[in-house]
Amino acid sequence: QKEVEQNSGPLSVPEGAIASLNCTYSDRGSQSFFWYRQYSGKSPELIMFIYSNGDKEDGRFTAQLNKASQYVSLLIRDSQPSDSATYLCAVPQGGSEKLVFGKGTKLTVNP
Amino acid sequence: DAGITQSPRHKVTETGTPVTLRCHQTENHRYMYWYRQDPGHGLRLIHYSYGVKDTDKGEVSDGYSVSRSKTEDFLLTLESATSSQTSVYFCAISESLAIGTDTQYFGPGTRLTVL
Numbered sequence: 001q002k003e004v005e006q007n008s009g010p011l012s013v014p015e016g017a018i019a020s021l022n023c024t025y026s027d028r029g030s031q032s033f034f035w036y037r038q039y040s041g042k043s044p045e046l047i048m049f050i051y052s053n054g055d056k057e058d059g060r061f062t063a064q065l066n067k068a069s070q071y072v073s074l075l076i077r078d079s080q081p082s083d084s085a086t087y088l089c090a091v092p093q094g095g096s097e098k099l100v101f102g103k104g105t106k107l108t109v110n111p
Numbered sequence: 112d113a114g115i116t117q118s119p120r121h122k123v124t125e126t127g128t129p130v131t132l133r134c135h136q137t138e139n140h141r142y143m144y145w146y147r148q149d150p151g152h153g154l155r156l157i158h159y160s161y162g163v164k165d166t167d168k169g170e171v172s173d174g175y176s177v178s179r180s181k182t183e184d185f186l187l188t189l190e191s192a193t194s195s196q197t198s199v200y201f202c203a204i205s206e207s208l209a210i211g212t213d214t215q216y217f218g219p220g221t222r223l224t225v226l
Contacts, residue, residue: 032212043201043217044154051212088154092211097142097161098169099215103153 003027004091006102014110019076021105023089026070033072034090034099035063044088048074079109114138115218117202123224130189132221134202136182142205143185144215145169145177147198154201160185161207192225199223 003026013019023033032051036044050056050063050072062075076083089102114137124130134143144159146169156169158177166177174196176188189196202218 034214043220045217046214049212049214090215095211097205097207097211097213098144098156098159101154103151 003093003100004089004102006087006089006105008103008105010106010108012108012110013079015079015081017079017109019079019083019107019109021074021076021087021089021107022071023073023102024071025089025091027091027094028067028070029095030067030070030091032092033063033065035061035072035074036088036090036101038086038088038104040085047087076107079107081109081111084108115202115204115216117200117218117221119221120219121222123226124192125226126193127191130192130223130225132187132200132202132223134185134187134218136185136204138204138206138216139182140204140216141182141207142213142215143179144203144205145175145185145187146201146203147171147196148201148220149198157187157200192223194225197223197225 005024035048037047038044048063056063060077064073086104086106088104090099093100116135118133145157146154155171160166160179178186200221203215205213205215
């Protein structure tokens with residue numbers, strides 16, 4: 001039973017637009033969430049970690065956590081072609097160091 | 112890639128042969144992980160280690176074994192490779208300062224093809 005769900009996309013947005021990526025999770029006790037970016041043929045790299053409810057901003061990236069509705073989203077403002085990648089949501093499993101990853105959402109930013 | 116190397120980076124082998132993949136880190140992190148990534152399945156945990164000689168199974172451990180005799184090295188072995196084990200394998204490490212909040216850093220990956 002998969003604990004983390006993402007829309008696989010592909011999601012296509014024009015350059016300069018806001019890209020919105022969503023992730024839902026099943027464990028109500030989850031406290032922390034990770035967003036990774038993975039370029040084609042490369043390894044995942046962390047772009048955002050969010051722990052508390054609400055929003056966290058880092059440059060053009062904003063993570064929004066809604067524990068009541070059990071979803072976490074990633075907004076990318078002023079999207080650039082270099083943002084074209086697959087975005088992975090990950091949630092720690094049951095208070096352990098293990099992460100459960102969603103299948104990822106592929107984002108394409110068109111010039 | 113946060114001081115993580117994987118070897119080999121590419122390997123083609125035949126069904127039934129043993130294969131060992133190596134992950135080496137220079138960060139002295141306590142936790143090490145092996146994942147496989149397949150289209151339609153995303154990243155799935157195979158095995159992980161929380162210290163020298165301390166390992167545990169992940170979601171898809173059947174057909175795989177691991178060993179960690181030194182902090183810096185984590186080996187993944189396919190005892191008898193099958194075509195279903197064709198995949199991209201990623202090693203990851205984390206420092207484990209606080210449960211559930213530690214970032215995992217990934218190695219460059221190994222592309223394994225089993226014919």
